[in-house]
Amino acid sequence: MTDNTRRSFFKFMGAGVAAATLRESITRAAAIPANTETGSIHDVEHIIVLMQENRSFDHYFGSLQGVRGFNDPSPARLTHNQTVWNQPRQDGFLLPFHPTAMNLGLQFIEDLPHDWQTTHLAWNSGFWNQWVPQKGTTTMAYLTRQDIPFHYALADAFTICDAYHCSIMSSTDPNRYYMWTGWVGNDGAGGGPVVDNAEKGYGWKTYPERLQAAGISWKVYQDIGTGLNAAGEWGWGSNAYIGNYGDNSLLYFNAYRNAPDISPLALKARTGTDISASGTLFDQLQADVKNGTLPQVTYIVAPEAYCEHPNWPANYGAWYIAQVLDILTANPEIWSRTALFLTFDENDGFFDHIVPPVPAVGTVLGGSTVSTRHEWFTGSEADNYSPGPYGLGPRVPMTVLSPWSRGGWVNSEVFDHTSIIRFIEKRFGEGRPDLIEPNITPWRRAVCGDLTSCFDFKTPNANTLSPLPSTTAYAPPDQTRHTSYIPQVPTTQTMPQQEPGTRKARPLPYDLQVHARTETTGLALAFANHGEAAAVFMVRDPAYGTAPRSYTVEPGKQLSDRWTTQPGKHYHLEVHGPNGFFRRFQGITPKPDQPELGIATRTDPRNQTLVLSISNPSALPVAVQVRERHSVQGKSLTLLPGAVEPAHFTQADHNGWYDVALTIPGDEKFSWRLAGHIENGQPSITDPTMGFAKGAS
Numbered sequence: 001m002t003d004n005t006r007r008s009f010f011k012f013m014g015a016g017v018a019a020a021t022l023r024e025s026i027t028r029a030a031a032i033p034a035n036t037e038t039g040s041i042h043d044v045e046h047i048i049v050l051m052q053e054n055r056s057f058d059h060y061f062g063s064l065q066g067v068r069g070f071n072d073p074s075p076a077r078l079t080h081n082q083t084v085w086n087q088p089r090q091d092g093f094l095l096p097f098h099p100t101a102m103n104l105g106l107q108f109i110e111d112l113p114h115d116w117q118t119t120h121l122a123w124n125s126g127f128w129n130q131w132v133p134q135k136g137t138t139t140m141a142y143l144t145r146q147d148i149p150f151h152y153a154l155a156d157a158f159t160i161c162d163a164y165h166c167s168i169m170s171s172t173d174p175n176r177y178y179m180w181t182g183w184v185g186n187d188g189a190g191g192g193p194v195v196d197n198a199e200k201g202y203g204w205k206t207y208p209e210r211l212q213a214a215g216i217s218w219k220v221y222q223d224i225g226t227g228l229n230a231a232g233e234w235g236w237g238s239n240a241y242i243g244n245y246g247d248n249s250l251l252y253f254n255a256y257r258n259a260p261d262i263s264p265l266a267l268k269a270r271t272g273t274d275i276s277a278s279g280t281l282f283d284q285l286q287a288d289v290k291n292g293t294l295p296q297v298t299y300i301v302a303p304e305a306y307c308e309h310p311n312w313p314a315n316y317g318a319w320y321i322a323q324v325l326d327i328l329t330a331n332p333e334i335w336s337r338t339a340l341f342l343t344f345d346e347n348d349g350f351f352d353h354i355v356p357p358v359p360a361v362g363t364v365l366g367g368s369t370v371s372t373r374h375e376w377f378t379g380s381e382a383d384n385y386s387p388g389p390y391g392l393g394p395r396v397p398m399t400v401l402s403p404w405s406r407g408g409w410v411n412s413e414v415f416d417h418t419s420i421i422r423f424i425e426k427r428f429g430e431g432r433p434d435l436i437e438p439n440i441t442p443w444r445r446a447v448c449g450d451l452t453s454c455f456d457f458k459t460p461n462a463n464t465l466s467p468l469p470s471t472t473a474y475a476p477p478d479q480t481r482h483t484s485y486i487p488q489v490p491t492t493q494t495m496p497q498q499e500p501g502t503r504k505a506r507p508l509p510y511d512l513q514v515h516a517r518t519e520t521t522g523l524a525l526a527f528a529n530h531g532e533a534a535a536v537f538m539v540r541d542p543a544y545g546t547a548p549r550s551y552t553v554e555p556g557k558q559l560s561d562r563w564t565t566q567p568g569k570h571y572h573l574e575v576h577g578p579n580g581f582f583r584r585f586q587g588i589t590p591k592p593d594q595p596e597l598g599i600a601t602r603t604d605p606r607n608q609t610l611v612l613s614i615s616n617p618s619a620l621p622v623a624v625q626v627r628e629r630h631s632v633q634g635k636s637l638t639l640l641p642g643a644v645e646p647a648h649f650t651q652a653d654h655n656g657w658y659d660v661a662l663t664i665p666g667d668e669k670f671s672w673r674l675a676g677h678i679e680n681g682q683p684s685i686t687d688p689t690m691g692f693a694k695g696a697s
Helices: 003-019 022-031 057-061 116-126 131-135 149-157 172-181 207-214 264-269 283-291 314-329 418-428 442-447 688-692
Strands: 046-052 087-089 092-094 159-161 218-221 297-300 338-344 365-368 398-401 409-411 512-519 522-529 535-540 549-553 558-564 570-576 582-588 598-604 609-615 622-628 634-639 644-650 657-664 667-677
Touching (some): 116 131, 149 314, 149 398, 172 207, 207 264, 283 314, 338 418, 365 558, 418 442, 442 549, 522 549, 522 570, 549 558, 598 667, 609 634, 609 657, 622 644, 634 644, 657 688
Parallel strands (some): 159 409, 218 297
Antiparallel strands (some): 338 398, 512 598, 535 570, 570 582, 598 609, 609 644, 657 667
């Protein structure tokens, strides 16, 4: 880095800090009412995507109040006695741990393996139990509010998504291809499928090309660094404080590589600021916001040092994000019409406890009512890549920043990077089939939402916005690439706890049920969807360690399956779905001379009531006790042969959350549990069991 460039960089940092503190900018933003001309998504005139690098949800937000993090009451189990928090390693297991270094948000925490092969090995066909062997012990390290206060303050002020997944169990480029194109060339055309960072030049169409053809304005804001051309390193070279770190993945497509310099694709994707020539990182963005010429769709790409990719500090990224917010909120008219999506392309090698939904395809057992075409990679012997599902991948942070998403909300709808395209479709694609991305597969379009549930377009100005902390102290003190910090594993392990309490929760499109029946040959389950969105039921078998199964069920449809065991043998199945939906069926498979039991459920959304129908299909009577954890309601039933008895639990006083246990007096092995949330189309709160829990049940 030349002396002139260094002086320009420090001048830029000083000018950015002196112009206005973040607190002043966000205080202004709190007073800026949202545009409410239509009371709909059409009030959004500017969509901005700022995708950072390589952090998992639990790594950043596992301890944040109200989200599905460390206090999750129903984590997936590896065995009867151990959950996914207990990640196996050679000398036992490893729990999530908080590194001991001072100023952890400014530490250069080591980078971890995050490629196709090691991530699928960690996934391990859904067992989710090989994170430490494949990623190293730092995979279980996590940060807290004290470490990254700005990120936590953004979640407190806006809307955080705790079921947003990266799109593919692999590295940066493939995940960004999903964000920019809807897939990785899954059909084999145009140089695909691409599951690594090969960057060879690809030929399938990108979504900005569709925007361009449709007359929707768009632009990539970046620094050109050493030059954005196909022959170079895409702008950063050896200087991590300039360029785009190769994160403008449009430049790996031939349409952009070969575009004439004066063409729209080149002007909007291959140009940028030039900090090396006495510019600043935000010259163009600042000018366009000030002049009211911000495009309808904007992509912002940070230099390496600010993108949060390990080993770069998380709080360098906080400083960068703060500058973007400062610029946007400086123009109230622009901010009142802008939705900013702040997310991360993938999880690096950092652990997240939610096993991602995957389709039943290839060797994944289960079923699907929706097509799973183009959701299975057949593998590559040449690259030593094993076959497997493309995704979804682990959860990554997503915070929705806008005047319509203020107030410290949590949204638990399942999303992935294609959801960003879906939101753009929803805003600009009405009556425009040319703006509906055909690369998004039917399974992914069914399972992943379009992000509109993160917004309140009807009454957005009823929410207030708390001031955010300044990030002035996070401006990099030098331009040095520091040695990696490798956290030491604690000698005494304890399960971390979240900040106590609940948060406001956005309404979700889910109404899911699982019906069960014991048989002398095992257990039969039926998966029913009475909601408005497809969902994936994932079934795990801690009793025998058989492969997990995945069932994708569209609204109004049902799938069923059986698990075979011998009479008198133990069974233990657990079913996981969105937003903490959970079923546990545990007991002894009945012998021919023993009673059987069945249960069917439904919800009454209007009254937020869970309705159980408990049946005895056998020739012997059976006594059952039913208890609801939140309301302390209960019922004792004696079912005669062939009888069906109801049990109702109205949970309106508990914001629709239920947790029901079924037991049989005298049978210590029998334990059925039903937990979840009854949606009624209205805002709610996050899981109260999670908010005040002390570990899994």
